Amino acid sequence: MLSEYTHTFEHLGGCAIFDEVSRPSVSKKNIMPLFYFVGETHTLASALRPSLEELCNSTSDFASCTTPHPLDNFLEVDAPSAAVVRLALLDVKRKIRQARLDVQRQSAQTPHHLDSHS
Numbered sequence: 440m441l442s443e444y445t446h447t448f449e450h451l452g453g454c455a456i457f458d459e460v461s462r463p464s465v466s467k468k469n470i471m472p473l474f475y476f477v478g479e480t481h482t483l484a485s486a487l488r489p490s491l492e493e494l495c496n497s498t499s500d501f502a503s504c505t506t507p508h509p510l511d512n513f514l515e516v517d518a519p520s521a522a523v524v525r526l527a528l529l530d531v532k533r534k535i536r537q538a539r540l541d542v543q544r545q546s547a548q549t550p551h552h553l554d555s556h557s
Contacts, residue, residue, distance in 0.1 A: 471501070474524055476514040480506045484514050486534075490527035491518060502527075 476483060484504035491502040500519040507515055518524045 471517060471519060472521065474516040474518065474521070476516065478512060479514045480512065483531075486531045487514075487516070487527055490530040490534075491516070491523065493530075494523050494527055495519065 484506060488504045491504065494500075495502040495518070498519070500523070501517065502519070502523065503517045505515050506513070516524060518527075
């Protein structure tokens with residue numbers, strides 16, 4: 440029997456709605472949830488995948504991010520738990536924040552006469 444939950448998770452300054460669907464995995468002892476991020480596709484998948492892999496490699500767990508079809512408007516994430524997905528999203532948020540700070544720091548160090556093309 441599938442149990443379905445709908446959660447809201449704040450990330451990247453906005454809100455993403457995803458459904459967590461518990462489903463049996465190959466082993467009946469383990470149940471691996473499947474998450475759907477509605478309105479998110481390849482951009483979030485590309486950012487999320489390395490964080491998920493890093494978290495799961497240390498425990499030998501499986502994780503994946505896919506957009507089943509190019510016209511689909513959702514991201515499908517297989518992960519060991521909601522906690523792993525949350526940690527991966529927080530890691531993505533931290534990396535984006537750091538990239539923004541780096542860009543601001545670089546633009547503050549660039550002489551203004553080099554910014555204009557006139």
